[in-house]
Amino acid sequence: MGEDERMTDFMARIASGQRVEANDWMPGEYRDLLIKQIHMHGVSEIMGAYPEKEWVPKAPTIRRKLALNAKVQDEIGHGQMLLRLAEDLSRPYGRGREALMDDLLDGRVKFHNVFHLSAPTWADAGVIGFLVDGGAIITQAALLDSSYAPYARMLKRIVAEESFHMQYGESVVLALAEGRQAQRDMLQGAINRWWSPMMFFFGPRGMGKSAERMMHYKIRTKTNEELRQKFINRYVPRLQALGMSIPDPAVKQDPATGVWGFTEPDWALHTDMVRNNCGPESQSRLNLRKQAHTGQQWVREAVNEASRLLEREGA
Amino acid sequence: MPDAGEYRVYEVFFQKDATDFHTNVGSLRAANPEMALQMARETFFRRDDAYDIWVVPQDSIFASPHDAAHLPVRGMDKRYRLPSGYDNAPHWKRFKAQAMTIEEVADDMKTRGKGGPS
Numbered sequence: 001m002g003e004d005e006r007m008t009d010f011m012a013r014i015a016s017g018q019r020v021e022a023n024d025w026m027p028g029e030y031r032d033l034l035i036k037q038i039h040m041h042g043v044s045e046i047m048g049a050y051p052e053k054e055w056v057p058k059a060p061t062i063r064r065k066l067a068l069n070a071k072v073q074d075e076i077g078h079g080q081m082l083l084r085l086a087e088d089l090s091r092p093y094g095r096g097r098e099a100l101m102d103d104l105l106d107g108r109v110k111f112h113n114v115f116h117l118s119a120p121t122w123a124d125a126g127v128i129g130f131l132v133d134g135g136a137i138i139t140q141a142a143l144l145d146s147s148y149a150p151y152a153r154m155l156k157r158i159v160a161e162e163s164f165h166m167q168y169g170e171s172v173v174l175a176l177a178e179g180r181q182a183q184r185d186m187l188q189g190a191i192n193r194w195w196s197p198m199m200f201f202f203g204p205r206g207m208g209k210s211a212e213r214m215m216h217y218k219i220r221t222k223t224n225e226e227l228r229q230k231f232i233n234r235y236v237p238r239l240q241a242l243g244m245s246i247p248d249p250a251v252k253q254d255p256a257t258g259v260w261g262f263t264e265p266d267w268a269l270h271t272d273m274v275r276n277n278c279g280p281e282s283q284s285r286l287n288l289r290k291q292a293h294t295g296q297q298w299v300r301e302a303v304n305e306a307s308r309l310l311e312r313e314g315a
Numbered sequence: 316m317p318d319a320g321e322y323r324v325y326e327v328f329f330q331k332d333a334t335d336f337h338t339n340v341g342s343l344r345a346a347n348p349e350m351a352l353q354m355a356r357e358t359f360f361r362r363d364d365a366y367d368i369w370v371v372p373q374d375s376i377f378a379s380p381h382d383a384a385h386l387p388v389r390g391m392d393k394r395y396r397l398p399s400g401y402d403n404a405p406h407w408k409r410f411k412a413q414a415m416t417i418e419e420v421a422d423d424m425k426t427r428g429k430g431g432p433s
Contacts, residue, residue: 019333021367067395137417141424149333156334163417167401170415174406222424230423234415241412 014218019149022088030217033210034148035089037219040111042082043104047111048132049075050285051118055125067168068125074161081158085150105290107277113270114197116279123176123183123190129169131194131235135201137162138230147218177242184243191239192247199248200265202228232260324373325351327359330366337369345370 001009006025013020020026049072056072059065087096103109114132119125140159146152176187203211203224214220233253236246250263273279277286322344328337340359345351351370360368379385394400404414 021333063395070396137420138424141417141421144334144421144424152334153336157336159417159421163398164396164400166415166417166420167398167403170403170407171401174403174410177410178406226427234420234423238407238412238415241407241410243410 014147019152020147021149022085029213030219031089031092033214033217033219034151035086036210037214038082038089038151039086039100039103039109042079042086042100043109044111044115045075045082046079047104047115047285047289048136049079050288051115051281052125052128054119055122058122059125060122064172071129071165071168074165078158078161081154085154088150101293105286105293110274113200113274113279114194115285116273116277116282117193117197118280121186121190122172123186124193126169126172126176127187127190127194129165130173131169131191131198132201133162133165133169134235135198135231137166138227138234139202142222142227143220145218145221151219173242177244187242188244191244195247196263196265197270198231199228199262200267200270202231204267228262229260232262233258236260322346323351325355325370326373326376327351327355328369328371329355329359330368331364332366335366337367342373348372 007027010020010025010027010030020030052068052075053072056065056069059068083097083100086100090096090100100109104111114128119128137159140155140162143155144152144159146155173187176183205225207215207224211220211224215223232251236251236253239246248263250261253260273282277283323346324342324344325348326342327340329340330337343351343354343358345354348370352368355368355370398417407414
């Protein structure tokens with residue numbers, strides 16, 4: 001088969017709803033878009049554990065501590081599973097785990113804007129579980145029908161675990177909403193901090209070139225705006241039911257079209273933060289990540305060397 | 316190493332659908348991987364469809380000892396880790412709002428369009 005024919009065949013398979021496997025032929029652009037998406041998703045899971053990890057030692061009860069610790073473990077686990085997929089795709093480029101982690105530390109791969117921000121109160125830890133995980137669940141559930149089968153499979157597993165994150169986040173937020181005025185004020189403060197970053201989280205109204213190409217290849221099937229609307233539609237009524245206010249007067253639903261309005265987040269500020277790792281906590285969390293990566297390098301080397309020696313003895 | 320004169324044992328894994336993971340269905344003996352794959356089709360998939368089949372030499376599998384000390388067991392209450400460990404519905408009700416489930420969010424993603432009624 002010639003290159004053109006293979007391309008036509010590939011697009012026809014995708015159009016008919018068939019899925020692509022890691023070892024199937026795929027256009028270079030498809031592979032590169034997948035690597036970009038899954039690599040970013042994987043490192044965001046890992047960096048996403050940091051703002052919550054900060055609250056594990058400070059959780060208000062033992063049950064909350066166990067739950068938050070379990071959630072942090074899940075996020076790191078999701079990062080591991082997703083990086084494995086990115087590694088399989090990167091095999092033709094000869095790039096493995098070390099290279100993909102170095103990309104994070106050297107600023108060559110971005111992670112989600114929300115994980116560059118501070119979580120100053122326990123309510124922030126709760127609102128991360130409620131709104132940030134809520135947004136992540138929406139984007140991940142929308143990827144369950146991705147044309148790339150290994151990603152769709154792994155997301156099925158990840159979304160099943162996110163079910164606990166969702167209930168946990170709600171539980172923390174509900175407890176604060178049912179609490180005393182000081183707790184309700186703390187909750188409102190956290191909502192005020194996280195609302196606008198969540199509007200940025202879903203990306204610009206008009207999508208960038210690579211997002212459009214991902215739609216073309218059915219790597220993703222929903223636009224940024226569709227996902228943002230699903231999010232607003234789901235969370236605004238719930239926040240209002242809790243008696244919390246939405247820190248954006250433009251958030252109103254058009255009664256005729258059902259479309260929600262919102263004030264544009266500061267696109268330049270968040271883009272700069274993501275691109276240059278210059279958010280309030282970007283550098284401190286990357287430093288922790290670097291400590292874990294370089295500080296334990298000798299352990300990885302020692303284990304590899306010991307295994308090689310054992311293998312030689314056994315042979 | 317296989318016994319002299321004996322075919323090697325292969326474990327058979329199959330994937331029912333593109334979005335399912337591989338599951339072990341049993342094992343068989345065969346002279347080589349190609350034969351093992353052919354035998355797997357004959358033995359396990361005379362009726363059922365399969366999206367993908369793997370055959371793996373049994374001695375390539377390093378398994379956990381089959382006892383409580385080596386396997387993940389529910390040694391303690393792990394409800395804090397499970398969605399069922401949280402009963403948020405009565406709390407939402409107090410605020411006159413409905414509880415959410417992840418299944419409902421996943422279904423919502425299958426529908427097109429904007430927000431729509433909540």
